[in-house]
Amino acid sequence: MNKSSRLSHSFGFSEVEQREREEKIRAVFETVAPRYDRMNDMMSFGIHRLWKRTLVHFVNPQPGEQIVDLAGGTGDIAEKIAAKGCQVIVIDPSEAMMAEGVRRKLVGVEFRIGSGEAIPLPDQSVDRLTLSFGMRNMTDMGEALSEIYRVLKPGGTFYCLEFSKPAWWIKPFYDFHSFYIIPRLGAWVARAPVAYNYLVESIRRFPDQQEMKALVENAGFSNVEYRNLSFGIACIHMGEK
Ligand SMILES: C[S@@+](CC[C@H](N)C(=O)[O-])C[C@H]1O[C@@H](n2cnc3c(N)ncnc32)[C@H](O)[C@@H]1O
Incomplete structure (x- = not known):
């Protein structure tokens, strides 16, 4: 797919707003970064670890495969995949997030600065690509999806774990947790209230299960399917090049 035919999905932001959002x-x-993993455990009562384990189960990495964990942050997904005998490249724009992983000296994991909108890898060089939260x-999901499509080999697979739209009956509890508990935890534990207000806001704006499936299909992926986790609070989308 050439650049002009890419579908843009930038959450309805103008170019200036997009740049501000990126910063x-x-x-x-x-x-x-220094408190990211601890905050995840506290916010999700440790459930994010089960979701990530399920993601790795779907990926089912085989020794010798080239795997990329985009937006891989502190490297927790990469660590689980590398434990299966694969080489994993974590790509993330945040040095501070990756420094946490570098410090843990993860075997089989390489950390590289880069972003989803311009993945620093050649065309058709990756067997599987994971993108977790x-x-x-x-800034533009359409652009990121076409970059993911570009770097995957034909037959390569993409796995996206993200928050999604929960079932109606769990929504009141989920809303209470998102609007009252998470911002307070963000202020007390991470000492970053603005950061965790951003987190809640970005989850609200995110496409639901069907919209996300359509975006992945529009990027050219086949056999796109998804699995809800914890009644749709999170969801794994999978697609094949
Ligand atoms: C919520 S964290 C997820 C980290 C890890 N994948 C996990 O599941 O815990 C989001 C990560 O996305 C990275 N990020 C932000 N903008 C990005 C972009 N444009 N391209 C790739 N990664 C990005 C951040 O630096 C951060 O490490």
């Missing part, structure tokens, strides 16, 4: 996102992750940080 804000970068600042958020620089601030929260990173899609909603892209």
Whole structure:
């Protein structure tokens, strides 16, 4: 797919607003990096670990495969995949987030600065690409999806784990948790209230299960399907090049 035929999906922001948003996102992750993993455990009661384990189960990495974890942050997904005997490249624009992973000296994991909108890898060089809680940080999801499509080999697979739209009956509890608990935890534990207000806002703006499926299909992927996790609070979309 050439650049002009790419479908843009920039959350309805203008170009200037997009640039401001990009800077804000970068600042958020620089601030929260040292406390990011602890905050995830507290906010999700540890459930994010089960979601990530399910993601790795779907990926089913085989030794020798080239795997990329885009927006890989502190490297927790990469660590699980590398444990299966694969080489994993974590790509993320935040040095501070990746520094946490570098410090843990993960075997089989390489950390590279880069972004989803301009993945620093050649065409058709990757067997599988994972993106966990990173899609909603892209300034343009359409552009990121075409970059993901470009770097995957034919037959390569893409896995996206993200927050989604929960079932109606769980929504009141979920809303209470998002609007009252998460911002307070963000202020007390991560000492970054603005960052965690951003998190809640970005989850609200994110496409639901069907909209996300359509976006992945529009980027050219086939056999796109999704699995809800914890009644739709999170969701894994999968597609094949
Ligand atoms: C919520 S964290 C997710 C980290 C990890 N994948 C996980 O599941 O815990 C989002 C990550 O996206 C990265 N990020 C922000 N903007 C990005 C972009 N345009 N392209 C790729 N990664 C981006 C951030 O630096 C951060 O590490």
